[in-house]
Amino acid sequence: MLQFLARRFGQAVAILLGVTVITFALSFLMPADPVRMIAGRSATPETVESIRRELGLDQPLPAQYLRYVSRLLQGDFGRSYMQKTEVSTLILSRLPATLLLLAGAIFFELLIGMPAGIFAATRRGRASDNWIMAISFAGVSMPQFVIGLLLLYLFAYMIPIFPLGGYGSLMHLVLPALTLGISGGGWYSRMMRSAMIDVLRKDYIRTARAKGMREQRVILVHGLRNAILPIIAMVGLDIGIFMAGAVVVESVYGWPGIGQLAWQAIQVVDIPIIMGVTLVAAIGIVTGNLLADLVMPFLDPRLQLE
Amino acid sequence: MAEAGKAARAETVLTVEDLTVGFVTETGAVRAVESIGFSIDQGKTLGLVGESGCGKSVTAMAVMRLLQMPPAFVASGRILFDGQDLLTLPEHRMRSIRGNRIGMIFQEPMTSLNPCFTVGFQIGEVLRIHRGMNRSEARDRAVELMEGVGIGAAESRVDQYPHQLSGGLRQRVLIAIALACQPRLLIADEPTTALDVTVQAQILNLLARLQEQLDMSVLLITHDLGVVAETCDHVAVMYAGRVVESAPVAELFSRPAHPYTCGLMSAIPQLGRRSEYLPTIPGVVPSLENRSVHQCCFAGRCLQSQMICFKQFPPLKKERNNHDLACWNPCES
Ligand SMILES: Nc1ncnc2c1ncn2[C@@H]1O[C@H](COP(=O)(O)OP(=O)(O)OP(=O)(O)O)[C@@H](O)[C@H]1O
Ligand SMILES: [Mg+2]
Numbered sequence: 001m002l003q004f005l006a007r008r009f010g011q012a013v014a015i016l017l018g019v020t021v022i023t024f025a026l027s028f029l030m031p032a033d034p035v036r037m038i039a040g041r042s043a044t045p046e047t048v049e050s051i052r053r054e055l056g057l058d059q060p061l062p063a064q065y066l067r068y069v070s071r072l073l074q075g076d077f078g079r080s081y082m083q084k085t086e087v088s089t090l091i092l093s094r095l096p097a098t099l100l101l102l103a104g105a106i107f108f109e110l111l112i113g114m115p116a117g118i119f120a121a122t123r124r125g126r127a128s129d130n131w132i133m134a135i136s137f138a139g140v141s142m143p144q145f146v147i148g149l150l151l152l153y154l155f156a157y158m159i160p161i162f163p164l165g166g167y168g169s170l171m172h173l174v175l176p177a178l179t180l181g182i183s184g185g186g187w188y189s190r191m192m193r194s195a196m197i198d199v200l201r202k203d204y205i206r207t208a209r210a211k212g213m214r215e216q217r218v219i220l221v222h223g224l225r226n227a228i229l230p231i232i233a234m235v236g237l238d239i240g241i242f243m244a245g246a247v248v249v250e251s252v253y254g255w256p257g258i259g260q261l262a263w264q265a266i267q268v269v270d271i272p273i274i275m276g277v278t279l280v281a282a283i284g285i286v287t288g289n290l291l292a293d294l295v296m297p298f299l300d301p302r303l304q305l306e
Numbered sequence: 307m308a309e310a311g312k313a314a315r316a317e318t319v320l321t322v323e324d325l326t327v328g329f330v331t332e333t334g335a336v337r338a339v340e341s342i343g344f345s346i347d348q349g350k351t352l353g354l355v356g357e358s359g360c361g362k363s364v365t366a367m368a369v370m371r372l373l374q375m376p377p378a379f380v381a382s383g384r385i386l387f388d389g390q391d392l393l394t395l396p397e398h399r400m401r402s403i404r405g406n407r408i409g410m411i412f413q414e415p416m417t418s419l420n421p422c423f424t425v426g427f428q429i430g431e432v433l434r435i436h437r438g439m440n441r442s443e444a445r446d447r448a449v450e451l452m453e454g455v456g457i458g459a460a461e462s463r464v465d466q467y468p469h470q471l472s473g474g475l476r477q478r479v480l481i482a483i484a485l486a487c488q489p490r491l492l493i494a495d496e497p498t499t500a501l502d503v504t505v506q507a508q509i510l511n512l513l514a515r516l517q518e519q520l521d522m523s524v525l526l527i528t529h530d531l532g533v534v535a536e537t538c539d540h541v542a543v544m545y546a547g548r549v550v551e552s553a554p555v556a557e558l559f560s561r562p563a564h565p566y567t568c569g570l571m572s573a574i575p576q577l578g579r580r581s582e583y584l585p586t587i588p589g590v591v592p593s594l595e596n597r598s599v600h601q602c603c604f605a606g607r608c609l610q611s612q613m614i615c616f617k618q619f620p621p622l623k624k625e626r627n628n629h630d631l632a633c634w635n636p637c638e639s
Contacts, residue, residue, distance in 0.1 A: 202417065203412065203414050203417040203418040204417065204418055204419055204420040204421070206372065206412065206418070207412065207418045207419065207420070207428075207480070207483070208420065209372055209404070210370060210372060210404055210405055210409075210410045210412075210484075211404065211405035211431060211432045211435060211483065212401045212402060212403065212404035212405035212406055212432075212435055212436060213401070213405075213431070213435050214401065222420050222423075225420070225422045225423070226420070226421070226422055299422070300421070300422065301421065301422060301424075301467040301469070302421055302467070302469050304467075
């Protein structure tokens with residue numbers, strides 16, 4: 001078990017190193033020259049050169065890369081070209097908002113997806129199953145900005161329960177989290193349904209029924225305990241995907257998260273921020289997976305003794 | 307099996323009458339079990355034998371009312387358990403019988419336990435449902451039950467998960483689950499088929515011992531005529547969804563009358579020696595769609611079939627010695 005975790009941790013580190021190579025390369029593939037963007041059109045060649053030197057962009061590539069990684073290890077993600085601030089400061093200031101949105105989104109995804117999936121699985125092939133699957137397909141396929149605007153229109157404008165946007169209270173969180181919850185909940189309900197259908201066919205479910213327990217208990221205790229395993233793995237992945245920032249939702253609701261930061265940075269080719277956000281997203285994905293690996297043995301006893 | 311003692315307390319625990327069970331499939335309704343009947347007295351064992359697909363498990367699941375309906379349906383019949391027709395009981399009453407007064411063990415010990423719960427939890431669950439025990443009472447009783455079914459070091463095994471136990475031990479756990487509430491009737495659907503030969507014998511001995519202890523009736527479903535000879539009091543031979551012959555075990559083995567039964571027996575090398583599966587009789591069981599009611603279903607494979615066998619259906623009739631037979635031209639013995 002410890003060995004397994006150590007191996008997964010090693011893999012995670014290797015993946016992150018790979019990502020640093022990519023983010024590093026990214027900075028050279030950008031069409032715009034960052035130095036010129038900082039210096040402005042009218043700068044003299046001398047100014048341009050001094051800025052280039054100041055940024056360390058005149059050194060050979062491997063040296064630049066090593067410098068980049070060693071700085072990363074010290075928590076130095078570089079300085080934003082445009083905002084003249086440490087990237088790490090920018091990201092850290094956005095992180096709480098993103099994590100809050102992440103938690104809210106996963107809460108709604110599970111709140112919507114799990115009951116819908118379980119219910120559909122028990123009504124397999126009947127009208128209610130078909131309806132649930134059609135609705136969750138709609139949830140999955142509808143663009144997030146459509147869901148977002150729709151919710152805003154309905155619950156902030158028509159019936160003004162929630163604020164129109166912004167950040168600060170739980171009320172602000174509901175609509176953006178619900179938007180993500182609706183589109184993600186569609187995935188979860190489909191996954192939950194197929195996992196549950198699979199499990200309900202198992203011999204141990206027949207044993208459970210032969211004990212004379214209520215069907216609810218059969219499904220919610222014996223079925224769910226097994227069917228939840230793939231869902232947990234999916235939540236692990238989701239954490240990472242959200243870390244990249246829910247760009248669309250954050251801009252619809254003016255949510256000051258990492259996605260918004262990235263979006264603004266992309267528009268002005270603020271490469272250090274883009275690199276930093278990419279790396280944070282990668283860290284998020286890797287951490288999410290590690291978390292799932294860590295939690296899984298507690299839920300699936302078969303993994304414990306290996 | 308003293309005849310006198312038998313007569314003195316011949317209380318019937320289970321009577322199945324005219325039971326017909328079918329399935330709705332894409333191509334229409336098919337009948338897996340057709341108008342079968344049998345009964346089991348208290349403390350006795352009825353063996354239900356027949357080739358794969360003849361409807362043994364469907365019968366067992368119908369008695370427990372565990373068939374998914376739809377696609378399954380019961381077209382006719384009564385299942386009298388202690389005089390009560392199980393088919394007309396409301397579901398909550400049926401639940402209080404399942405696992406409590408009727409226990410069931412299945413063919414697949416490896417997959418019949420939930421991998422995510424300890425065996426102690428899974429045994430204790432029955433007691434919590436039917437006996438209202440709390441968790442710790444149920445766990446303590448589970449340890450006793452595990453000792454009762456011959457699981458050594460029960461105190462430490464009770465907190466283990468199924469994957470940590472061998473197939474034989476898992477089947478013992480399943481027996482402990484089925485017998486936790488000391489049922490009147492145990493339905494054992496091929497309880498040893500998936501196990502090693504040596505383990506098979508142990509499990510059968512265990513079942514016989516527990517049956518004696520609890521004065522329990524057993525419906526034993528099996529492929530294995532050797533097992534039947536050793537453990538059963540009465541045998542019903544099924545073919546293509548019907549009971550074709552039924553008799554007390556000694557009577558059946560000394561005077562088998564249906565050519566199907568004879569075929570099964572002649573192919574056992576030595577009586578009492580266990581073979582893994584029923585010996586093969588040339589030909590196959592007709593599929594569910596191709597079962598006629600205008601001829602004997604076995605006629606096509608039968609060595610002694612005559613014209614009448616292809617023209618008229620043979621009804622199950624009482625012969626001497628409590629021997630029932632559905633055949634136009636029985637074999638001599
Ligand atoms: N859910 C179902 N839908 C359609 N047909 C079914 C269903 N369940 C069972 N059957 C059919 O009913 C027939 C009897 O099946 P059953 O499982 O009772 O056989 P069996 O005698 O127990 O065989 P085995 O020895 O292989 O366990 C088979 O032909 C099977 O295909
Ligand atoms: Mg079977």
